[in-house]
Structures are given as C-alpha cells and as structure tokens.
Amino acid sequence: MGWSLYLDCNNPRGNSGLTYSNACSLCSDDRLSYLACPSYAINPQVGFSEITALAGLGLYLVVGVIGTGLTAQFYHHFEIRVAKPYKGMVTNGLAWTHLVLMNVGVAAASILMIYAGYLGDIAISEKEAGGFGMTIEDTSQQILNMFTVPVSTLLLVTVVGAAAGGAGFIINQFQRREVKTQYRGGKRIA
Secondary structure (H helix, E strand, O other): OOEEEEEOOOOHHHOOOOOHHHHHHHOOOOOOEEEEEEHHHHOOOOOHHHHHHHHHHHHHHHHHHHHHHHHHHHHHHHHHHOOOOOOOHHHHHHHHHHHHHHHHHHHHHHHHHHHHHHHHHHHHOOHHHOOOOOOHHHHHHHOHHHHHHHHHHHHHHHHHHHHHHHHHHHHHHHOOOOOOOOEEOOEEOO
16 A cells, blocks of 8 residues: 655646645645655545445444354354243344344445445546546446445345344243243252
C-alpha cells in the first residue's frame, strides 16, 4: 500500500488525483500539511468497490457464521442446561422465525453486497481491461445506489428475525412450567 506523506494545497496536481478543493479541505489553513494518508484515501478509485464486497463478506462471517453459532449456544443453554425447552406454538414459532429470517436475511444481504462490489469494480475499471470506464460518481449513482434499498430491506429482515429470537428467549425464560421431580434409586435426579 502506497503512502502520501504530505498534501500541498498550493499544488493540487501533485496530490495523487485529488482535486484542488478536496486537497485543501484536508489542509487546515491552505498551507503545507504533513499527513500520513493511505493511498485509498488519496485516490478513492483504489479499493472503492472492494470495500463494499469485503463489507458483505464481513457481514456474513460475523453475523451469519459467528451469530448463528452464538444463537445455537443460547438455544442449547435454555433447552439443556436450564431445562426450559421451547414448547408451545409461540416460543417455537419465534425460535423458527429467528433462525429462518436471520439466516436468510444476512446471507442474501451479504450476497448482494458482494455482487454490488463486483459490479462496482468492473464499472470503474478501464475499458481496455474489460471494464466500463466509469467515474466513481457515475458508478455510485448508476450501479451501487440501486443496491441500497434491497440490502437495507434484507438487513431489516435480519433484525426482525433477531428481535423475534430475543422475544422468544424472554418468553421462554418467564414461562411457568410444571416441575416434575424424578427419582432414581431414592435420589432426586431432576
């Protein structure tokens, strides 16, 4: 990764692709400002759409994989260790709603984000390399903006699923159940 050690507001052409207004907005008082900026901050074409794709992958890994594993631990804890199994239509329905909506929502949102990053990367690539040769602004407005509503809708589905699971946890915790004591060999086992 390349680094630029300074931004010269008086010489905007020497600022690795920044326009004069962008370069000077980073400088405090129109003088030479010594900053250590990564190359993706100076030239936003590098890594612009890859960040979208990586965010989708990160969303899937964190919420999809780790979140599902943590959810499995919660269900195991309630049903086995606390001995409060999910019985009844309400708690069972909320548990299934949690599992289905959360997994479908996060997987679909992740796939869309990864695909949006892929399309955005093709769009800003040069025509000689098989891309569309679009600018960042055109790519953002014409390609990436159309993914905003579907991705946010799928993330809302994920949140609804997680909220249903939380409601199921709370209902299951406070439900009254008959306690049946079992004895084996004169000793209480449950």
